[in-house]
Amino acid sequence: MSVTIRMESVGYRAGGRTLLSDVTLIVAGGELLGIVGPNGAGKTTLLRIVAGDLHPTSGRTTINERDTASTKAQELSQLRAFLGPQGVSDNPFTVRDVVAMGRHPYRRAQIDLKDHDLIVELAMERTDVAHLAGRPISSLSTGERQRVGLARVLAQDTPVMLLDEPTSALDIGHQESVMRIMRAAADQGSAVVAVLHDLNLAAAHADRLVLLDRGRVQVAGAPSDVLTDDILTVVYRQPMRVIPHPERDCPLVLTLDEK
Amino acid sequence: MTERIEVGKLRTRRSLGLAGLLVALVGLMVSGMLMGSVSVGVRDLMHAFGVHLGFLDEPERLTDSVLWAIRLPRVLAGALVGAGLGVTGAALQGTFRNHMADPHLVGLAPTAGLGAVAGIALTPAGGSPILMMFLAAVGGVAAALLMRRIAQQVLESTQFLLVGLALGLGMLAWLGAIVLAWDSPRVPTFTFWVFGGLSGSTWTMLTAAAPFIIAAAVVLLVLARPLDLLALGETEARHLGVDVDRFVRVVLIACGVGIGGAVGLGGVIGFVGLVVPLILRRWLGPGHRWLIGLSAVGGATMVVAADTLARTVAAPVEIPVGLLTAIVGAPVFLWFLTRAGRSAA
Numbered sequence: 001m002s003v004t005i006r007m008e009s010v011g012y013r014a015g016g017r018t019l020l021s022d023v024t025l026i027v028a029g030g031e032l033l034g035i036v037g038p039n040g041a042g043k044t045t046l047l048r049i050v051a052g053d054l055h056p057t058s059g060r061t062t063i064n065e066r067d068t069a070s071t072k073a074q075e076l077s078q079l080r081a082f083l084g085p086q087g088v089s090d091n092p093f094t095v096r097d098v099v100a101m102g103r104h105p106y107r108r109a110q111i112d113l114k115d116h117d118l119i120v121e122l123a124m125e126r127t128d129v130a131h132l133a134g135r136p137i138s139s140l141s142t143g144e145r146q147r148v149g150l151a152r153v154l155a156q157d158t159p160v161m162l163l164d165e166p167t168s169a170l171d172i173g174h175q176e177s178v179m180r181i182m183r184a185a186a187d188q189g190s191a192v193v194a195v196l197h198d199l200n201l202a203a204a205h206a207d208r209l210v211l212l213d214r215g216r217v218q219v220a221g222a223p224s225d226v227l228t229d230d231i232l233t234v235v236y237r238q239p240m241r242v243i244p245h246p247e248r249d250c251p252l253v254l255t256l257d258e259k
Numbered sequence: 260m261t262e263r264i265e266v267g268k269l270r271t272r273r274s275l276g277l278a279g280l281l282v283a284l285v286g287l288m289v290s291g292m293l294m295g296s297v298s299v300g301v302r303d304l305m306h307a308f309g310v311h312l313g314f315l316d317e318p319e320r321l322t323d324s325v326l327w328a329i330r331l332p333r334v335l336a337g338a339l340v341g342a343g344l345g346v347t348g349a350a351l352q353g354t355f356r357n358h359m360a361d362p363h364l365v366g367l368a369p370t371a372g373l374g375a376v377a378g379i380a381l382t383p384a385g386g387s388p389i390l391m392m393f394l395a396a397v398g399g400v401a402a403a404l405l406m407r408r409i410a411q412q413v414l415e416s417t418q419f420l421l422v423g424l425a426l427g428l429g430m431l432a433w434l435g436a437i438v439l440a441w442d443s444p445r446v447p448t449f450t451f452w453v454f455g456g457l458s459g460s461t462w463t464m465l466t467a468a469a470p471f472i473i474a475a476a477v478v479l480l481v482l483a484r485p486l487d488l489l490a491l492g493e494t495e496a497r498h499l500g501v502d503v504d505r506f507v508r509v510v511l512i513a514c515g516v517g518i519g520g521a522v523g524l525g526g527v528i529g530f531v532g533l534v535v536p537l538i539l540r541r542w543l544g545p546g547h548r549w550l551i552g553l554s555a556v557g558g559a560t561m562v563v564a565a566d567t568l569a570r571t572v573a574a575p576v577e578i579p580v581g582l583l584t585a586i587v588g589a590p591v592f593l594w595f596l597t598r599a600g601r602s603a604a
């Protein structure tokens with residue numbers, strides 16, 4: 001089961017503004033791709049176009065040759081899972097109920113009920129929410145909700161995982177563990193695309209980064225090619241320095257004072 | 260507002276709720292048949308069933324025909340109308356993600372009433388109950404789909420309810436104008452369209468309305484699971500494979516059809532579709548399969564109880580059944596409103 005996401009000169013306009021223009025991108029199974037860039041760069045728009053939530057005003061986006069703008073919800077739900085920055089929205093169900101909803105795409109498949117339950121329990125354990133299983137979502141913190149959302153994405157078990165700032169509300173320990181979960185999913189053949197604000201998290205874990213600014217891809221490539229002093233200083237309008245990570249084989253991004 | 264209910268406790272609550280409501284419903288239906296101007300006993304009731312179902316080869320007594328032709332269709336109508344109001348209330352609250360959305364408050368029932376009157380007007384003397392139910396269903400469906408459009412434009416839930424209320428009052432005004440100006444014995448009185456009434460429940464009306472209500476209940480029960488997903492919001496539901504626009508349309512059509520049958524048979528009865536799911540949601544948690552299923556039984560119980568009271572407390576005068584459901588339902592609703600306000604603050 002190999003998977004390919006293909007974006008061909010995708011543009012998106014809304015309310016007279018161009019939010020994304022001429023984005024061409026191919027992501028293959030096995031890859032963990034980080035989308036980085038300043039606020040308003042179009043990162044979430046890009047992710048939602050891949051998810052099929054937004055329909056591009058030019059170009060097209062496909063997952064395994066299926067156009068995400070015209071593929072039915074049921075079929076899409078077996079191709080891609082999506083995690084929003086809030087994890088799961090406020091609702092009265094329990095954590096276990098919500099993670100089990102990740103199995104909804106397969107309700108008509110020939111799968112034993114026990115296997116569904118097993119997948120759900122496993123997903124909750126991997127994201128460290130098993131101890132919250134009986135709690136209603138409304139009683140959780142934002143960080144806990146984010147991990148519940150990730151558990152549901154894992155339970156959905158799709159070849160494409162789309163994550164919008166999956167670590168934004170997490171403590172450092174959970175940030176690293178979530179990145180490791182994404183890494184493992186990629187290693188098992190999924191194509192994982194994550195919008196990340198933390199450049200060091202992106203540098204340490206992603207195979208490849210796409211730096212967006214004002215709706216355009218500024219640079220794409222290995223973290224060490226994308227994260228450079230000059231590029232970051234210009235794009236973020238903030239003096240930056242990139243040095244080699246003392247332990248890991250990746251760049252380390254530091255902010256500097258304004259001159 | 261939601262408390263933690265453990266899984267084991269939830270199972271107990273579901274079985275208890277179902278068993279309790281079923282016992283209450285059957286008990287109320289039996290006592291509803293025994294009470295009235297002609298007093299009958301359990302023995303008469305069994306005699307009537309025996310004669311009419313062919314177990315007893317005895318001549319028909321007066322009580323047999325009272326029970327079979329008047330009281331049995333009436334309690335069945337009460338149960339059917341209540342079940343229809345209960346399931347549509349639960350489903351509407353889920354679809355609009357608004358616990359105060361109710362077939363009456365968001366305008367479905369009055370619009371269905373207008374459809375029913377149009378049905379009576381369009382048929383020659385004698386009338387066609389099925390056409391009347393059908394046009395009532397058309398009215399209910401139209402109002403439901405219109406409210407969906409409104410919900411997509413106004414995000415604020417109070418504003419949504421006010422629009423529904425205005426729609427309902429507008430429809431009621433037209434309904435009133437037509438009924439009062441026409442002043443025909445063929446049309447039920449204005450009171451029927453405002454506070455309901457089950458005195459016209461004949462076998463003919465019952466069999467005309469039943470398919471509408473039962474079909475709606477079955478469809479809504481089948482669609483209960485995706486309704487759970489909708490509680491996460493339309494975007495998340497779509498991510499999990501629900502074709503939201505199509506799904507919501509089917510649910511709303513089912514609600515409109517169910518309300519059409521309920522209004523055509525029992526008039527506009529308020530508060531049942533509102534308070535029954537509200538109470539049951541607290542008891543059973545948010546899962547829609549049990550919520551919709553038990554709302555059918557709970558709604559039926561409430562209307563049968565209210566109707567029995569309505570025709571006995573002030574006999575020989577009959578009180579409109581909707582007055583009694585409002586007398587009980589309004590304080591319950593207010594209690595919920597103030598509680599929700601406090602816990603949200």
